[in-house]
Amino acid sequence: MKIEDLLNHTSEWLKGTGPNSEIVLSSRIRLARNLENIPFPHWANKKQTEEVLLAVSKAIEKNNYLKGLTIFNLSDLDNLDKQFLIERHLISQEQAQKKDNKAVIIDNDEIISIMVNEEDHLRIQVMQSGFNLFETWNIINRIDDCLAEELPFAFLADWGYLTACPTNTGTGMRASVMLHLPALVMSRQINRVLAAISKLSFTTRGLYGEGTQAMGNLFQVSNQVSLGHSEEEIINNINALIRQIIEQEMQARQALLSKSRAVLEDRINRSFGILKNAHIISSQETIELLSMVRLGLDLEIIRNIDRRTINELFIITQPAHLQKIERKRLSAEERDIKRAEIIRSRLKIKEG
Amino acid sequence: MLCDICGKNPATVHLTEIVDDQMNELHLCEECARQKSLQMEQQFGLSDLLAGLVEFEKPVLEKETALIKCPNCGLTYADFKKIGRLGCGNCYSAFKKYLAPLLKRIHGLSQHMGKSPKKLVKVNKKTSELATLRYKLQKAIEEEAFEEAARLRDQIKELEKRLKENNKNHNSKKG
Numbered sequence: 001m002k003i004e005d006l007l008n009h010t011s012e013w014l015k016g017t018g019p020n021s022e023i024v025l026s027s028r029i030r031l032a033r034n035l036e037n038i039p040f041p042h043w044a045n046k047k048q049t050e051e052v053l054l055a056v057s058k059a060i061e062k063n064n065y066l067k068g069l070t071i072f073n074l075s076d077l078d079n080l081d082k083q084f085l086i087e088r089h090l091i092s093q094e095q096a097q098k099k100d101n102k103a104v105i106i107d108n109d110e111i112i113s114i115m116v117n118e119e120d121h122l123r124i125q126v127m128q129s130g131f132n133l134f135e136t137w138n139i140i141n142r143i144d145d146c147l148a149e150e151l152p153f154a155f156l157a158d159w160g161y162l163t164a165c166p167t168n169t170g171t172g173m174r175a176s177v178m179l180h181l182p183a184l185v186m187s188r189q190i191n192r193v194l195a196a197i198s199k200l201s202f203t204t205r206g207l208y209g210e211g212t213q214a215m216g217n218l219f220q221v222s223n224q225v226s227l228g229h230s231e232e233e234i235i236n237n238i239n240a241l242i243r244q245i246i247e248q249e250m251q252a253r254q255a256l257l258s259k260s261r262a263v264l265e266d267r268i269n270r271s272f273g274i275l276k277n278a279h280i281i282s283s284q285e286t287i288e289l290l291s292m293v294r295l296g297l298d299l300e301i302i303r304n305i306d307r308r309t310i311n312e313l314f315i316i317t318q319p320a321h322l323q324k325i326e327r328k329r330l331s332a333e334e335r336d337i338k339r340a341e342i343i344r345s346r347l348k349i350k351e352g
Numbered sequence: 353m354l355c356d357i358c359g360k361n362p363a364t365v366h367l368t369e370i371v372d373d374q375m376n377e378l379h380l381c382e383e384c385a386r387q388k389s390l391q392m393e394q395q396f397g398l399s400d401l402l403a404g405l406v407e408f409e410k411p412v413l414e415k416e417t418a419l420i421k422c423p424n425c426g427l428t429y430a431d432f433k434k435i436g437r438l439g440c441g442n443c444y445s446a447f448k449k450y451l452a453p454l455l456k457r458i459h460g461l462s463q464h465m466g467k468s469p470k471k472l473v474k475v476n477k478k479t480s481e482l483a484t485l486r487y488k489l490q491k492a493i494e495e496e497a498f499e500e501a502a503r504l505r506d507q508i509k510e511l512e513k514r515l516k517e518n519n520k521n522h523n524s525k526k527g
Contacts, residue, residue: 034440034441036441037424037440037441037442038440039424039425039427039439039440040437040438040439040440042435042437043425043427043437043439043440119437141467144467145470148469148470149470152469153469154440154441154442155441155468155469156441156444156445156464157464157468158462158463158464159444159455159462159464160464160466160468161466162438162441162444163438164437164438165436165437165438166438166451166454166455166458167458169444169455169459170459170464170466171464171466171467173466201460225458225459225460225461226459227455227458227459227461227462227463227464228459228460228461228462228463228464228465229461229465229466230465230466230467231466231467233465282364283364284366332361332362332364332381332382333362
């Protein structure tokens with residue numbers, strides 16, 4: 001598999017399928033793991049990170065369940081490729097930074113991504129469409145078991161898996177769910193919801209993780225605590241929380257429909273109109289408008305287009321994706337023109 | 353829209369800054385945004401936050417803690433305080449006394465309840481079985497229950513032999 005092959009493929013998290021997919025885009029779990037006795041990437045020398053990469057590559061090849069995965073050495077990729085992988089949620093911002101022996105291991109369906117020599121030696125990630133954390137856990141638990149057969153993980157009975165940052169010690173697990181909450185934002189209830197989430201020691205982030213702003217009414221909710229609870233317990237807790245947020249968003253949507261239907265229809269259809277007709281559009285405006293159209297689909301105010309098309313537009317209109325599609329570097333102005341062109345053509349084909 | 357900082361390039365990055373409860377929107381070009389994010393990272397990184405947490409500890413003797421060094425990777429506790437990251441898995445044992453309250457503060461709880469690497473569980477179970485037998489043997493000798501002690505001694509020998517064989521198999525499989 002080559003990086004370019006991913007272009008013709010829809011990321012698992014954008015398929016728009018799975019349970020509660022009208023509100024939940026995706027479920028994802030990551031596990032942090034380190035090899036015994038070898039310093040963590042930030043404290044290791046080149047030889048030691050190389051040793052890690054070699055051991056992990058060998059383990060992948062040897063294991064029947066994992067051997068079909070493709071390894072990309074990040075030093076072989078240029079900045080555009082790395083940005084492209086970030087936009088697809090296959091690597092983190094940190095992983096894109098120039099340093100020796102960083103790699104990412106992915107499967108053809110982009111469900112699995114294993115980062116090597118990120119903050120920890122291994123960051124295993126599994127993504128699924130919709131609200132599906134248990135299924136996600138089953139997959140990642142199996143991958144972790146397979147890797148543990150080949151690699152000696154740093155572990156203490158009292159403190160669990162040992163990680164570079166003590167905030168990940170224990171299960172090394174972060175489970176997160178990406179939610180689309182336009183009605184809670186529009187009815188100005190979102191801050192109350194976010195405050196409640198942080199009180200329960202869960203965190204919210206924007207579309208592209210740590211430190212990013214919420215765009216397009218998309219929020220990632222994840223657990224903060226990793227020590228003292230089993231993986232299943234953490235997932236049960238986050239599931240209960242997510243179910244409540246879904247319920248609140250549903251209620252807010254119904255309230256908007258019954259109290260201000262005309263305003264809502266106007267806003268959704270105007271957004272759709274701009275997307276279908278704009279000739280210059282920024283990525284931020286695109287995301288905000290797509291969010292409205294997605295809501296329009298959910299509420300059947302817009303009918304003749306499918307959710308997957310809208311979900312895909314969220315990602316192919318991102319800067320690195322546009323440049324990959326065009327196969328050349330584009331300035332910010334050129335991107336805004338190209339972006340508008342792609343959106344117009346996608347929405348026209350689907351509608352016609 | 354032009355960049356708020358340089359006023360020359362078009363703004364493509366949009367930031368919301370909150371300083372002293374004042375919300376401030378910034379629209380920046382790529383170059384200025386990169387500068388800004390570097391600046392922010394320096395001002396307030398995760399390591400500062402963690403270092404803050406560590407600082408928060410009961411004033412343990414600075415000198416005493418600063419000198420402790422992980423025998424495996426050479427990271428000192430002072431290094432950890434500065435960068436907010438441990439150096440390797442062995443650091444956890446080296447700094448156990450100081451990390452325990454920190455982990456409790458971060459997570460609220462301090463005993464791992466999740467999964468373990470499969471192989472390790474087997475070994476752990478047997479080693480703890482061994483520890484229990486040794487403890488019983490000690491007790492038996494103290495109480496001068498020599499028959500019981502002899503029985504325990506044989507059990508220990510047997511278990512030690514089994515553990516050794518396991519390790520051997522394990523290592524040869526690996527190689």
